[in-house]
Every structure is written in C-alpha cells, then in structure tokens.
Amino acid sequence: MSSAEVAARIVKELTYEEVNVLKSFSMLIPNYETIDEDILATKGKMHIDRVRFALDRLNEKNLIARYKGGYVLLSSGLDAIVLKILAENDVLYGLGRAIGIGKEADVFEGIYKDERLAIKFFRIGRISFRDVRKRSYDAHSWLMMNINAARQEFEILKMLYGEVRVPKPIINVKHVIVMQLIDGDRLTNIRLEEPEKVLLSLLEEIRKVYKKGIISADLSEYNVLYDGNDVWLIDFPQAIRLEHPNALQLLRRDIKNILAYFERKYKVKYSLENALSYITSTA
Numbered sequence: 001m002s003s004a005e006v007a008a009r010i011v012k013e014l015t016y017e018e019v020n021v022l023k024s025f026s027m028l029i030p031n032y033e034t035i036d037e038d039i040l041a042t043k044g045k046m047h048i049d050r051v052r053f054a055l056d057r058l059n060e061k062n063l064i065a066r067y068k069g070g071y072v073l074l075s076s077g078l079d080a081i082v083l084k085i086l087a088e089n090d091v092l093y094g095l096g097r098a099i100g101i102g103k104e105a106d107v108f109e110g111i112y113k114d115e116r117l118a119i120k121f122f123r124i125g126r127i128s129f130r131d132v133r134k135r136s137y138d139a140h141s142w143l144m145m146n147i148n149a150a151r152q153e154f155e156i157l158k159m160l161y162g163e164v165r166v167p168k169p170i171i172n173v174k175h176v177i178v179m180q181l182i183d184g185d186r187l188t189n190i191r192l193e194e195p196e197k198v199l200l201s202l203l204e205e206i207r208k209v210y211k212k213g214i215i216s217a218d219l220s221e222y223n224v225l226y227d228g229n230d231v232w233l234i235d236f237p238q239a240i241r242l243e244h245p246n247a248l249q250l251l252r253r254d255i256k257n258i259l260a261y262f263e264r265k266y267k268v269k270y271s272l273e274n275a276l277s278y279i280t281s282t283a
Contacts, residue, residue: 002106004121007079008095010061011087014080017054020044022063022081025073026174029143034070075175078143079121082176091171091178095119099181104149104237109181116181118167122146122237146175149237153177156214156236164208165232182234184227187261192226195266202231202258203270207279209233210251213242219254221261252276 014022024043028035041051055071058064063077086092096109104124110117125142154172157179161168168180192198202224209216216223216239223235240247255275262268 002098002101002121003074003076004079004083004095004106004108004119005098007063007076007083010063010076011080011083014084015054015057017046017050018058019081019084020046021051021054021058022073022077022084025064025071026078026081029073030147033141034067034072036070040071073143075123075143075146078174079176082173085173086171086176086178089171092117092119105235110178116183117170118179118181120150120177120179122150122175122177124149124237143175150175150177152239153236156239159212159214160209160233160236163212165205165230166236167232167234182225182227182232184225184232187221187224187226190226192266195262195268198226198231199258199262199268199270203255203275203278205231205233206255206258207281210242210279215240215242215244215247215251216254217250220257224258248280251279255279 021040021044024040025035028039028043032039037048037051037055040046040055041048044051046054055064058077059066059071062074063080064071064073083092083095092110092112094111096111099107099109099118101107102123104122106121106123108119108121110119124145150172154169154177157166157169157177160166167182170178170180172178206216206219214236216233216236218235218238219233223233225232225234240250244250252272256272259270259272259275262270
C-alpha cells in the first residue's frame with residue numbers, strides 16, 4: 001500500500017491539534033530542515049503541551065520523525081495534510097484506485113461529485129520508509145524537490161492547456177497536482193491499429209509544445225496516452241524552456257525516443273531530421 005493510501009485512511013482520524021501541527025509543518029518546511037516544538041507552537045498558535053501531545057501521536061502514526069532535537073515531516077505526513085487541504089477546499093472527496101505507481105510519481109483516481117480526476121503525488125527520490133527513518137535529515141530535501149517539481153509541472157500544464165492535448169490542470173497543493181483524468185492508455189500498454197497516423201498526430205502535439213517555448217526533456221512512449229482517437233501528453237516535471245543551453249539537444253533526444261519506439265514496435269520508419277525540421281519550423 002502506498003503512503004498516499006495510508007494517508008487517506010489516517011487523515012480521517014486526525015485530531016484538530018494533529019491537523020494544525022501538520023499544516024504548520026507544511027508551511028515551515030521551505031525555511032527549516034528540522035522544526036522544533038516552540039516553532040510549531042508559535043506557528044500554529046497552540047499551547048506547547050498540545051503541540052507535544054500531537055507530535056507524539058503523529059510520530060506513532062509515522063507521519064513525522066524525530067531528528068536531532070527536532071522533527072522532520074515525512075512524505076506520508078505531507079500526503080495526509082494535502083489530502084486534508086483538498087477536502088477542506090471542496091476539491092476532493094476521496095482517493096480512488098491507483099492509476100499508475102512509477103519511479104517519480106504515484107497517480108490515483110480522485111473522487112469528486114460526478115467528475116473523474118487524476119491526483120498526482122510526486123515521489124522524486126523515492127526510498128523505503130525504513131530508509132527515511134534512518135536518514136530523516138534527507139527527508140526535507142526530498143520533500144522540497146517534490147514540491148518544486150509539482151509546482152513546475154503545474155505551471156507548464158497551465159501554459160499548454162487549451163492549445164496542446166494535456167490534462168486540464170485544476171490545483172497544485174505542495175507536492176500534489178489535481179488534474180483532468182484522461183480516459184486513455186499509455187502507448188506501452190496497447191497495440192495501435194494505425195501507428196503511422198498516431199505518430200503523425202504525436203509529432204503535431206510536440207510541435208505545438210515547441211511553439212509554446214517548451215521542451216519535455218523526458219519524452220517517451222511512457223508519457224503519451226491514446227484514447228482511441230487522440231494522443232495526450234503527460235508528465236512534464238523536467239520540462240525546460242527553449243532558452244536552455246541544451247534545449248535542441250534534449251528535443252532531439254525526445255524525438256529520437258519516440259521514433260525509435262514506433263520503429264521497434266510497429267516497423268514504422270520516420271526520419272529524425274525530417275521530424276525535427278517539422279517540429280521546429282516557423283511556418
């Protein structure tokens with residue numbers, strides 16, 4: 001069971017004091033590697049005894065960890081408080097089935113009225129819980145890395161949505177993005193009936209991304225969805241702007257990945273230079 005699923009169960013049982021302490025943690029982590037009781041009491045406007053009691057409970061629930069006279073927030077704790085914030089803001093009713101558990105993110109179906117949402121939890125630097133407890137000091141840098149990656153991807157999605165087939169971005173809270181759920185499958189999981197047509201459609205979407213001044217820098221068959229009619233681009237945590245010194249080199253690598261996949265799986269050949277020329281054309 002993922003930490004998000006554990007957090008979804010625990011969050012319903014959290015007391016007011018525990019929620020307040022977790023919220024204080026989430027606001028303080030950009031400025032502190034470890035946080036002590038006094039800072040939490042001041043931030044949460046709570047009596048120190050209530051803070052201590054809440055910290056003991058949160059530590060037992062494996063949402064925080066003690067470290068060098070202070071405390072660090074763990075991924076499970078950040079998951080819990082984000083789920084609480086989303087519920088309080090009437091964005092999310094609950095967490096549904098897992099859509100994808102990957103190296104750098106866990107994605108779940110979100111439950112909200114009649115809408116189907118995708119809830120993406122960033123997991124860059126994912127390690128086992130046991131390792132986190134042993135090396136609690138590193139928890140801070142991992143959390144900040146995931147928070148920053150989520151923020152960057154959310155901004156990229158906002159830039160692209162409406163002109164490129166990407167999921168509609170709804171809200172970003174800490175290391176989580178809530179977005180439209182695309183009813184499609186990754187290219188790796190299906191067999192296309194018209195691979196040439198799909199490849200041309202995919203190159204067109206990449207061209208649109210390029211015209212917005214963005215390069216995925218991590219494009220492959222694993223972050224392209226197909227819904228039976230259209231292709232959709234997902235996952236942009238490593239996206240860069242055209243001003244980046246290695247922009248064209250990374251674009252070339254992205255396109256090479258895609259073309260190699262279609263040639264390997266479908267024997268569809270397409271010139272790398274022709275694809276690059278088409279994507280970067282100003283016409």
